[in-house]
Amino acid sequence: MILKGEIEALAKYIDKGHGDEMADHDPSSTGIIAKLRSFNTEDVRASIERANETSKSWARYPAPKRGQILLKSGELMESEKEKIAELMTLEEGKTLKDSMLEVERSAFTLKFYGAIAYKYGGKTLPSADTDTMIMTVREPLGTVSLITPWNFPLSIPVWKIGPALASGNAVIIKPASKTPLIVAKMIEILRRAGLPDEVVQLVVGSGKEIGTELVVNDHIKAVSFTGSVSVGHEIYEKVGHKRVMTRVQLELGGKNALYVDKDSNLSKAAEFTIRGGFGLTGQSCTATSRLLVHETVYETLRAKILERLKTWRTGSGMSKTVDMGPVVDEEQLKTDLEYIRDGEAEGAKIIHGGSERPKGLFLGPVLFEGVTPDMKIFREEIFGPVLAITLVGGVEEAIDACNSVVYGHTAGIISDNNTVINRFIAGVDAGVIKVNKPTVGLELQAPFGAFKGSGANTWKEMGEDALDFYTKEKTTYLGW
Helix, strand or coil: CCCHHHHHHHHHHHCCCCCCEEEEECCCCCCEEEEEECCCHHHHHHHHHHHHHHHHHHHCCCHHHHHHHHHHHHHHHHHCHHHHHHHHHHHHCCCHHHHHHHHHHHHHHHHHHHHHCCCCCCCEEECCCCCEEEEEEEEECCEEEEECCCCCCCHHHHHHHHHHHHCCCEEEEECCCCCHHHHHHHHHHHHHCCCCCCCEEECCCCHHHHHHHHHHCCCEEEEEEECCHHHHHHHHHHHHCCCCCCEEEEECCCCEEEEECCCCCHHHHHHHHHHHHHHHHHCCCCCEEEEEEEHHHHHHHHHHHHHHHCCCCECCCCCCCCCECCCCCHHHHHHHHHHHHHHHHCCCEEEECCCCCCECCECCCEEEECCCCCCHHHHCCCCCCEEEEEEECCHHHHHHHHHCCCCCCEEEEECCCHHHHHHHHHHCCCCEEEECCCCCCCCCCCCECCCHHHECCCCCECCCCHHHHCEEEEEEEEEC
16 A cells, blocks of 8 residues: 555655645545645746756767666566556546556556667668768757646656657656646656656646646747647647747547447447446546447347446445546536536436436446437547447448547447448548457557547657657768
8 A cells, every 4th residue: 555655755756836735636535645836837947947958968868878767667667566556546546457557558668668769760761872871860859848637647648758758858747737646656766767857857737827838938849738629729829829839749639439330249349338438437538438339239239238337336446346436526527417417408318327416526337328419428528437329320320420520539340340340440530440449448559649639630649650759850961
């Protein structure tokens, strides 16, 4: 069990601001874990200055040496995974099982980018001129801002900071105000592994108060943001007014659909529906929010889903017997309940959950049927355990339904018909397509990036492709 003294040590580690006091809450009990002092604009500006001063010396570190630090960080994180998982569950609310998977994945991600640092570089090209060779080199940008959300409070910071550090950048990172301690733990591990203290600066506080400085400061050469659509648009607008424009990488909202075809394993479809829709309390940008079902198999699938939900348990993430933890806070719970009321008002029917006011922040799975594409619960992101079922007549109708919303994160299909599968893959406008798998779950070695209104549609995150965002390519013509 993580000790109070360890939490206090992490709180002191990041308590350097001069802004208002902020409280870090446990969603399961709504009790206060720690009280911190938020940063103000001047604090952020000073942190950026410190990072920028060390950026050139960090860039001169040999890439393999940077890789060694990341590899060791991954090993340290893996060796302490039980306590880190407890801290994550305490701060964010997800189950211990899900927290453990996230910590393990984060450790592997650090190791992955540690290994990539040994090989990532430029290339040589033939020249049309004699006695000439063309070569390219990859160089770090300088100082970058990373703004991360609360729903994956460790893995998203890691998959941003890994390629940023591997390629030689200094970093300013602002975690969500709901989950600062887990990011403090990440930075503590990086420093124990040998990262110079000033290379990564942690700033905490409200995005409304300090977010602008993280974007408009002239020392910031790139901004990687994961969060809401509205804030993503604000970042783009702010960058557009800078004297020298900044690179922007955005991963925003989602409204992901899973299509269950008539030729499919319905037991598998039921399980993947529940895992994708209600795992992680539905608080994932890749969660299944819409279930599109071929009308000929709906009754059978419906029965299987409802039967499985009888065994689904919601409760404190610290309990090993629960499948789903609490909603993250009162604000998110209010949003979830408003969408449930909207769904009923628009004529959709609740067939599971939603009948009682939750105790505390514990909202169980809510399942709607009779949902049509004009309804808010079909079109708008909820970010909670609320799933909308819509009947379709076949794959073409399913593709149209998938593409009818402004989002384009992930989409999935459950089918044993290769023709239908390939038509779905070709027709759906989403950054990730999952076949006979849940819409949630990404592998660290594969690139990830959304289409349409779910992102900037520019540089990818994760995989080796992620380093492209954090580097600039210089071309040299070498004659002799």
